[in-house]
Amino acid sequence: MDNPAAMVEQNLLLLLALAPFAGALLLTTLPRQAEQRAALFSGLTMLASLGLLAGMAKSITSDNVLTVDIDWIPTLGLSLSLRVDGFVWLFATLVMIIGLLIVVYAGFYMKGKDRLPRFFGLLLTFTGAMQGILLSGNLIMLVVFWELTSLMSFLLIGFWHGSAAARDGARTALVLTASGGVCLLFAILLIGQVAGSYQLDAVLKAGPEIQAHPYYGIILALFLIGAFTKSAQVPFHFWLPGAMAAPTPVSAFLHSATMVKAGIFLLVRFFPVLGGTELWFFAVTGIGMLTMTVGAVVALFRHDLKGLLAYSTISHLGLITALAGIGSTGAITAAIFHICNHAVFKASLFMVAGIIDHETGTRDMRRLGGLFRVMPITGLLAIVASAAMAGVPLLNGFLSKELFLAETVAWHNGTWLDDSLPYIAVVASALSVAYSLRFVMSVFFGPLARDLPKSPQEPAAWMRRPVELLVLICVLVGVLPALTLGPSINAAARAVLGDDLPYYDIAIWHGVNAPLLLSLVAFGVGILLYSSMARGIAAGPEGPPLLHRLRGQKLYDQIMLRGTWIWPRRALSRLSTDSLQPQLRLVVLVAFIVALGSLWHNFHLAETLRQTAPSPGFALMWLIGGACAIGAAWQAKYHRFAALVMLGGAGVVTCLTFAWFSAPDLAVTQLLVEIITTTLLLLGLRWLPNRREEILRDTLMPARVRRARDLFIAVCSGMGITAIAYAIMTRPRIPNVGDWFLANAYHSGGGTNVVNVILVDFRAFDTFGEITVLAIVGLTVYALLRRFRPASESIDAPEQQSGNIANRLDDYLFVPSTIMIWMFPILIVVSAYFFFRGHDLPGGGFAAGVTMAIAFLLQYLATNVKWVEARLTVLPIHWMGIGLLIAAGTGIGSWIFGFPFMTAHARYVTLPLIGDVPFATALIFDLGVFALVVGATVLMLIAIAHQSLRAARMREQEEEASKDANKKKETPVWN
Amino acid sequence: MELILSGAVGVLAASGIWLILRPRSFQVIVGLCLLSYAVNLFIFSMGRLTPGAPPIMPKGGFVDPTLYADPVPQALVLTAIVISFATTALFLVVLIGLRGLTGTDHVNGKEKSEA
Incomplete structure (x- = not known):
């Protein structure tokens, strides 16, 4: 297909797939109030799509298949492929025509409502998703679009999310169709595995292999659950009536040409792959006939106009499903035909229901009546459309229903279900006649309704135009089937079943035969049924007698309530706790038990212990350190300040230990961080409650038992850690990755301080992640503190700071504060010193950053917030942002020179007066670290x-x- | 030396664990600090104890890795120190917020009736 015409068509196809999404994107940029433009843009998008489809019409009718394949992840069998054949073309055209009319209708129906650009944007995205299902040439892509329709229908049904009914309806629809989507995904994955490809073309040819495969049953079950949930087949049908809470244009769109038809599309499309077996026939035709009957029965008894139409939709979907189950040439042709016919008359009926609702303010058929007198044109349209729904001759519904009846009579496979098909079909048809009659009679005839919320009149002409056009199509197709839809239907059937199909002539008159007689019986019974039951129905409950109590919705609600609320809560209350202590205790215990379990029998010391000569100084140091730790643990409850001091003591000993064992970088950083942490905690003490007297019950028995238990856990854990630490420390040193770092730090990192080179060069990416975390924590602290209500302070401001004697503030800690203020430049120099020596000697960005932060901190301590911020503009968030940018920029910079992210470069540059200075890109990275640490x-x-x-x-x-x-109050300068 | 340091790690860890099981937020914060000392020292000691040989290399020439302290645990602990400071700060803020919201410093946000 390298000729120019094919290229053009491929581009048309790509455009077609993208057009709705592009339109939706455009709509999102419109202001909220731009309703006119929103409707116009979406209408134009639909028109453009129709134009594109028309451009393909020629090659489609000559049975070409247009495809576009773009490799995406070829190793996984994923490709972006689009594929149009006769069936898809017909379906897509139907979607776009109905879509265009819906947009026109909605432009008037939704006038003056809020958020219209959003509404039309959603509608377009939904159209794009629906079209995506049709156009997908790859099954995975199909599933993605399938899910997208579920999501978009959720948003559309729940568009008026202020109403509880809309929210519930949307949620039910999403839960059902999305769980069906999961089943479908599994089915598709299995199909792909069995067929060896996810390309639709390959799968369509792999029918025999799949049917012979032992997994056929599972595949079919999963596949059918997916299709049936979407197409609202019993027992998954109840989401559809719930979805009636959507704005009427949405109902008209979703339940005529799109959404629910997606499942039908799949059934027909995959008939050659999965269909034709007895299992398929019983599952699909059986469920279809059941749905058709149940839907028709319930529809007759609904009082809500849209409810009646919803159940009628379910019934008609059942009819099409049953046809797909039969799967003969005639049945598939009839199914495709009825897909179109149903879409046309059901869309017009939904629009009529919307008009009635719009003009009268109610959709309750018991309150309506006699509207023909005030809205004769709408009434006439409704009558014709309902007649099409009932299957009256010379209208499109009649033709496809005749085909259906003919198939039920003519086709045989010798099973009991097959034998009973004509009878079920007649019953359902009779019911369909009855509810169509009810729709027309109770709304348009009888005495004119009084006390309506609005006084009815004909709607705006443009709101009626789409209905008029649809009804015109009903009549045209009904009178001239062979001239209008005939060729397209045949092309579609050939695309599904194979090219060598005989041309199926759709005619309005086949003579007096079995289907016609069945039709007549159905009409007679239907009219009789309605005339005898009309009063009873109007007086009865919303739904058929007995059956209305047994509703899928209630069952579903119960399951959802228990499954997602009651049982999880019960389980949570039994298995979990809100309290922190038991959770922490569990964490510690589990860690302890796991460690114990894995070390049991495996724990042993090395044969020759690696021992460093003990030093009394070190022992003394840790005698103090250990005492500090225990003291802090002991005093943290009642003497917080003492505990804090002892915590600092333990920290200093830790810091000395680092220094002792050749980790100067750690010692420096630990010391600096120790200063900051202590200051921080000191600041925090102010907001903790006083605790001078003993807490009630603190000395009682339960508290003592609890403490003893925790002490036991703590001591055991501590001993365990000691044992593990000792066992590892005394093992001989083995060569590891650190040796490589030592050997290569100067050679390839350009620095002699290996720890620093690891941080800013070898493992710079880790450091980058780490400083990002630091930035996030800093921002979180900042954000939380802006939100929190400040806690009441436990102590008053000191006398020197209180307002009454403010003049004494000048002398407050005069000498220390002067020294601290003067320390500022000195600390900056120290910080710079740390920073620049970092690559070769202990120091580096972290240490320098913390030093710099201490310099700022001292200013705050020496004076007060207002004094500092009047003189010094600190912009910590800028520091952080610049730091992150520098660090990331250094990493990205290596791309420019063709190296991977974060590749460092090192060299020495000679500066005048100073001499050779190590200059590495890692130093710039370290500058980023520095700035970020300061900022955070x-x-x-x-x-x-x-x-x-x-x-x-x-x-x-x-x-x-x-x-x-x-x-x-003036806002602080720093934020 | 090994025995002293491993004992020290154990004491720090035990004190920390005991404290994080306590009900008052200040106790938990001090406990976390002590635990972070213990964990940092523990990780650091995994590189074995090497006094007087910091991983500062000569400029050029042959490098015998066995003569220096292992730099990898040091690099790990260096970042751990900074991060544990950040988490301490975050926890302190949550503590202040908790106190502002509930008026108590109990970790569960309310004075308990049991346990």
Whole structure:
């Protein structure tokens, strides 16, 4: 297919698939109020799609299959492939025509409603998804579009999300169709595995292999669940009436040409692959006939106009499903024909129901009546469309129903279901006549309804135009089937069943034969049924007697309620707890038990212990460190300050240990972080409640038992950790990745401090992730503190800071604060020193950053927030952002030179006066680390420091609220 | 030395674990700090104890890796120190928020009736 014409058609196909999504994207950019333009744009999109389809018509009618294949993930068998044959073309055209009319109708029906661009955007996306199902040449792609229709229908049905009915209807539809979608996905995956390809063309040829495969039963079951949920077959039918809470144009679209027809499309499309077996016949035709009957019965007894139409839709879907189950040439042709006919008359009927609702304010058939007198044109349209639904001759519904009846009579496979088909068909047809009569009679005839919410009149002409056109199609197809739809239907049937199909002539008159007689019987029974039951139905409940209690919706609600609410809550209350302590205890215990279990019998010390000569100094150091740790644990409840000091003691000993065992970088960083942490916790102490007296029951027996148990857990865990640490530390050192880092740090990283080279060069990507985490934490702290109501402070501001004697503030800690202020430039120099020596000697971005943060912190400590921020503009968030940008930019920079992300480059440059300076791109990366650490640390500290300002401000505001409501507090400079 | 350090890690860990099982938020925060010391020292000690040989290389020439302390645990712990500072800060803020919202410093946000 390399000729230019084929190229053009392929491009048309691509455009066709993309057009609705492009239109939807355009609509999202419109302002909320642009209703006219929204309707116009979506109408134009549909028109353009129709134009594209018309451009393909010529080659489609000559039985060509247009395809576009773009490889996507070839190793997984995924490709973006589009495929149009006669069947798809007919279906897509139907979708677009109905879609266009719906848009026109909705433009008037939804006038003045809010969020219209959004509505039309959703509608277009839905159309695109539906069309995607039709056009997909790859099964995985088909499933994706299938899910997209479920999602979009959820949004469309729930468009008026203010109403509970809309929300419930949308949710039910989503849960059902999406679970069906999962089943379909599994079926498709199995089919793909069996057929060896996910390409539709290949799968369509693999029918015999799939049917012979042992998994055929499972595949069929999963596939049918997918198709039946979407096409609202019993027992999954109940989402469809619930979906009537959608705006009427949506119902008219979803339940005529799209959504529910997707399942039917799949059944017909996959008939050559999965169909033709007895299992298929019983499952598909059986469910179809059942659905057809149940739908028709319930439709007769519904009082809501849209409810009647919804169940009628279910019934007609059952009819088409039954035809797909039979699967003979005539049946498939009839199915395709009825897909079109049903879409046309049902869309027009939904629109009529919408008009009636719009003009009278109610859809309850018991309240309506005699409307023919006030809206004769609408009435006439409704009568013709209902007649088509009932199958009156000279209308399109009659033709496809005749084909259906003919198939039930003519086709045989010798099973009991086959024998009973004509009888079921007649019963359902009679019911369909009855409910069509009810629709017309109760709305348009009889005494004119009084007390309607609005006084009815003919609707705006443009709201009626789409209905008029659809009804015209009903009549045209009904009178001249062979001239109108005949060729397309035949092309579609050939596309499904094979090219060598004989031409099937659709005629209105076949002589007096069995189907015609069955039709007549159905009419007679239907009219009789309605005339005898009309009163009873109107007085009865919403639904058929006895059956209305047994509703799928209720069952579903119960299952959902139990499955997603009651049982999970019960399980949660039994298996879980809100309380933190039992959870932490469980974590510790599980870790302990797992460690114990895996080390049991395996734990042994090395044969020759690696021992470093013990030093009394070190032992003494840890005597103090251990005492500090235990003391902190002991005092943390009642003497927080003491505990904090001891915590610092343990930290300092830890820091010395790092220094002792050749980790100067760690020692420096630990010391600096220790300073910051202690300051932070000191700031936090202010908001903790006083705890001077013993807490009630603290000395009672249960509390003692609890503490003893926790102590036991803690001591056991501590001993376990000691044992593991000792066992590993005394093992001989084995060569590891660290040796490589040591050997190559200077050679390829350009630095002699290996730890720093690892951080900023070899493993720079890890460091990048880590500083990102730091930035996120900083922002979280900041955001949380802006939201939280400040806690009440446990202590008052010191006398020197309180407002009464503000003049004494100048002398407050005068000497220390002066020294601290003067420390600022010195600390900056220290920080720079740490930073620049980092690559070769202990130091680096982290240490330098924390030092810099301490420099800022000292200013805040020495004076007060207002003093600092009047003189110094600290913009921590900018620091963080710039830091991240520098770090990422350094990494990205290596792309420019053709290296992978984060490749570092190192060299020495000679600066005047200073001499050789190591210059590596890693240094720039380290600069990013530095800036980010400064930003994040300062942000957290200042955010907490500002808490006391906020608390004070809130106090003042509360006091002054009555006096001066307008007095605004100046916002801090730093945020 | 090994025995002393492993004992120290154990003491720090035990104190930390005991504290994180306590009901008051300040106790938990101190416990987390102690636990992070313990864990950092534990990870650090996985590189074995090597006094007086920091991983600072000569400029050029042959490098015998066995003469230096293992740099990998050090790099790991360096980032761990900074991150544990960040989590401590975050926890402190949650603690302050909890106190502001509920008026108590109990970790469950309410004074318990049992346990």
